[in-house]
Amino acid sequence: MESLIGEVIDSYKIMSIIGRGGMGVVFKAMDMSLEKVVALKMIDPILARDENFLRRFQTEAKALAKLENPYIVTVYALRETEKGTFIVMEYVNPKNLSDWIKEKGAFSWQDCLLISKQLLNAIGYAHKVGVIHRDIKPSNILFTENKKVKVTDFGLAKVAQQTGASSTVAQMRAGTLHYMSPEQVKGLKNVDNRSDLYSLGMTIYEMLTGRVPFEKSDSEFTIQKQIVDGKIPSPLKFNTKIPKQFAKIISKSTENDPLKRYQNADEMIADLKDFEKKNLPSIDTASSEKTETIKQSENKKLNGKLIAISSGIAAVILVLLFVFRAQIFNLNPGSEKDVDTNPEDSAIVNKNLAFGKLDIISKPIQADVFVNDEFAGKTPIIIDSLKEGEIYIRASKEGFKPHSEKILIAGSEINYLNIALVPIEKVVESTLNLRAVPAGSIFIDDELIAGNSSNRISKTLGEGSFNIKFSHPEFGTKTTTVSLKDGDNKNLVCYFQQTINIQSINEDGEATWASIFINNENTELYTPREIQLGPGSYKIFVRKSGFKTVEDAAELKIEPSFSDKLIPLVFNLKKES
Numbered sequence: 246m247e248s249l250i251g252e253v254i255d256s257y258k259i260m261s262i263i264g265r266g267g268m269g270v271v272f273k274a275m276d277m278s279l280e281k282v283v284a285l286k287m288i289d290p291i292l293a294r295d296e297n298f299l300r301r302f303q304t305e306a307k308a309l310a311k312l313e314n315p316y317i318v319t320v321y322a323l324r325e326t327e328k329g330t331f332i333v334m335e336y337v338n339p340k341n342l343s344d345w346i347k348e349k350g351a352f353s354w355q356d357c358l359l360i361s362k363q364l365l366n367a368i369g370y371a372h373k374v375g376v377i378h379r380d381i382k383p384s385n386i387l388f389t390e391n392k393k394v395k396v397t398d399f400g401l402a403k404v405a406q407q408t409g410a411s412s413t414v415a416q417m418r419a420g421t422l423h424y425m426s427p428e429q430v431k432g433l434k435n436v437d438n439r440s441d442l443y444s445l446g447m448t449i450y451e452m453l454t455g456r457v458p459f460e461k462s463d464s465e466f467t468i469q470k471q472i473v474d475g476k477i478p479s480p481l482k483f484n485t486k487i488p489k490q491f492a493k494i495i496s497k498s499t500e501n502d503p504l505k506r507y508q509n510a511d512e513m514i515a516d517l518k519d520f521e522k523k524n525l526p527s528i529d530t531a532s533s534e535k536t537e538t539i540k541q542s543e544n545k546k547l548n549g550k551l552i553a554i555s556s557g558i559a560a561v562i563l564v565l566l567f568v569f570r571a572q573i574f575n576l577n578p579g580s581e582k583d584v585d586t587n588p589e590d591s592a593i594v595n596k597n598l599a600f601g602k603l604d605i606i607s608k609p610i611q612a613d614v615f616v617n618d619e620f621a622g623k624t625p626i627i628i629d630s631l632k633e634g635e636i637y638i639r640a641s642k643e644g645f646k647p648h649s650e651k652i653l654i655a656g657s658e659i660n661y662l663n664i665a666l667v668p669i670e671k672v673v674e675s676t677l678n679l680r681a682v683p684a685g686s687i688f689i690d691d692e693l694i695a696g697n698s699s700n701r702i703s704k705t706l707g708e709g710s711f712n713i714k715f716s717h718p719e720f721g722t723k724t725t726t727v728s729l730k731d732g733d734n735k736n737l738v739c740y741f742q743q744t745i746n747i748q749s750i751n752e753d754g755e756a757t758w759a760s761i762f763i764n765n766e767n768t769e770l771y772t773p774r775e776i777q778l779g780p781g782s783y784k785i786f787v788r789k790s791g792f793k794t795v796e797d798a799a800e801l802k803i804e805p806s807f808s809d810k811l812i813p814l815v816f817n818l819k820k821e822s
Contacts, residue, residue, distance in 0.1 A: 258275040372509065601632075611624060678702050679702045680702065706729055757789070762785070
């Protein structure tokens with residue numbers, strides 16, 4: 246595929262490879278006729294020999310062509326050439342949500358909220374035209390140069406309206422395990438829109454916490470079992486700063502029973518909007534919930550400051566507000582595609598209102614400032630064209646706790662705000678190393694972290710007390726409580742069996758063989774011998790023809806233990822006269 250770089254195929258000049266997927270290679274290309282950069286998704290020539298696969302690829306193109314939504318990558322054309330079959334698509338910066346999470350970690354819940362609504366807008370729209378994505382995950386969510394969400398790779402889409410086997414995407418278990426719904430893990434054929442909502446919920450879960458709810462050491466079997474039979478822990482487990490209502494929304498979307506999940510995207514959006522209404526300040530009813538209150542000029546923005554209107558301009562000025570959002574989920578002024586046509590997103594400007602200014606400084610400087618959850622720039626900053634009334638200010642900087650407060654804007658006066666950001670205390674984590682011998686299941690606070698494993702399992706935990714349980718199908722359970730302080734590194738091994746060392750000696754003090762009996766049964770083992778015994782009560786003695794055992798039977802009670810005990814038993818044999 247690299248050999249195609251520099252070639253012109255059907256008026257498209259191949260510039261570079263920007264990605265590889267299950268179906269083929271994605272190129273960055275120039276549409277020579279329109280002088281426009283596009284993306285070409287070309288099927289692998291080897292796979293193209295498979296008629297079923299080629300039919301699946303063409304189905305993908307048809308499914309994508311139905312989708313006309315500002316938050317979904319647009320498909321322009323399907324081309325069949327001497328070099329192969331490819332889809333011509335909108336070119337989007339290849340940096341995806343997965344990259345952002347790896348670089349920045351967890352997003353703020355405010356950012357997650359806005360991104361989530363865009364994603365639900367996209368997925369909900371696709372569902373309404375009969376397309377199910379089937380592979381929603383962070384790496385399939387891109388951001389434009391304007392930092393607007395774009396869902397891509399409907400390569401595993403199933404066209405729900407088409408039921409013939411020849412015209413639908415192959416019924417198969419598809420997707421990436423961490424984000425797969427229980428239905429997909431089970432390999433069910435009738436996967437519907439609720440499966441997408443589960444995968445989207447897991448994606449938002451990772452945005453909120455910076456991780457998936459599985460451990461890196463977990464096997465595929467363990468993960469599949471938790472997805473199908475277990476319960477996904479609340480995102481609060483990994484990020485206690487998430488509002489409980491938001492966490493409940495995510496937990497509902499990731500229920501393993503589809504009937505307990507949101508039944509469609511609109512239901513989930515409604516709950517998110519209800520949460521937003523309760524947790525973010527409302528905006529003047531004369532405007533929509535997203536009315537822009539910050540005047541910005543792209544060509545005159547310097548170091549994030551907004552330039553005030555010159556005082557020499559005459560009395561009445563009609564201000565054109567450019568809709569510009571500089572967060573990762575925001576829109577730039579420009580083409581019609583970049584403008585959300587939803588009425589609730591329309592900005593309404595009342596020219597009769599008085600406008601004020603807000604001068605914000607912070608310590609340290611260069612903090613990100615948001616007004617009514619819209620990015621305004623970095624401190625120090627002067628924001629003008631603010632309507633009279635209460636506004637919500639939020640400032641954030643990496644390494645510091647976010648600061649938020651409400652400010653009352655009155656008339657055209659200048660308001661001043663001095664923000665002192667508080668550093669985030671470095672969290673010193675603790676490690677607990679757990680192991681079951683022989684292989685067993687391990688639980689922390691009733692959550693299964695290892696099933697039927699004898700491997701050492703390391704868990705990073707915070708400070709506190711934790712209930713630990715080891716379980717074995719034959720040898721029962723052993724529980725304890727472990728207290729951890731910051732920086733602790735503790736080891737805990739549960740031994741379900743104990744080692745018994747059995748020896749017999751003659752009158753001269755020399756080792757000699759004898760038959761070993763346990764609970765009056767001949768084991769057909771001989772001394773000297775080490776044996777492993779599980780939990781229970783035992784009577785152990787030895788016998789040898791022509792000899793009398795001096796000691797009575799040894800009585801032992803074996804229980805699971807957190808220490809590897811070696812129990813010695815020595816029997817003296819005396820020759821019979």
